[in-house]
Amino acid sequence: MLQLKDLPNAEVLSKFAERYPDADIHKVLQFLTVLRIGSDLSLMLDNFLAGYGLLQGRWWVLILLMREADLTTTPSILASKAGVSRATMTGLLDGLEREGLVSRVADKHDRRRLAIQLTAAGQAKLDQVMPAYYQRVNALMDSLSSTEAEELIQSLKSLHSQQTVFE
CATH class of the missing domain: 1.10.10.10 (Winged helix-like DNA-binding domain superfamily/Winged helix DNA-binding domain)
Structure with a gap:
């Protein structure tokens, strides 16, 4: 899987927003951050498991x-x-x-x-x-505190419930 290691900043994304008016820079950055962290966690798990074959x-x-x-x-x-x-x-x-x-x-x-x-x-x-x-x-x-962990889970579940937007 290709992993974007260099997330764009707001300045870079503003160029996209000029060309693509539906691009909400803040939402794109939020999405890319979630995607990046998920990819990084998956890669970290693969690296850990590789130590066990x-x-x-x-x-x-x-x-x-x-x-x-x-x-x-x-x-x-x-x-x-x-x-x-x-x-x-x-x-x-x-x-x-x-x-x-x-x-x-x-x-x-x-x-x-x-x-x-x-x-x-x-x-x-x-x-x-x-x-x-x-x-x-x-x-x-x-x-994460217990509260932060619960808020994270609820936020991720909310995102997951909207996964059909890419279908």
Whole structure:
């Protein structure tokens, strides 16, 4: 993903506003700041997970499997919960299976169907990653007071509810 490291200032944006009258400089700067911080947080998470031989997509699959009562679900359910295509999920699962972190298990009632199960090695990988992950999340979120954190969540939810403006 391309990440804009040099956010434009109001002077630069005023040039755009001259050409595009609908450009509200302050709202554009607010939006770009939110976008930049989200991208930076995602990149920081990827860098952290890379230290454990993971990227977010594979890590989320392990998390989703751990959430299941029997550590097992279908590839299509995983794809739906992760918000990716079945083809993308197949690629993620292939890599995780090669590393022994998940296994494909034939359905007990229909051998044509496969389920995906978190292996002991997959659980051990999560047990290795999660304590340091939670420490970092706690340290990051400690920079906000409880009130600020709640206001942030409400503001982000408000923005999220308007996501259709780009559709």
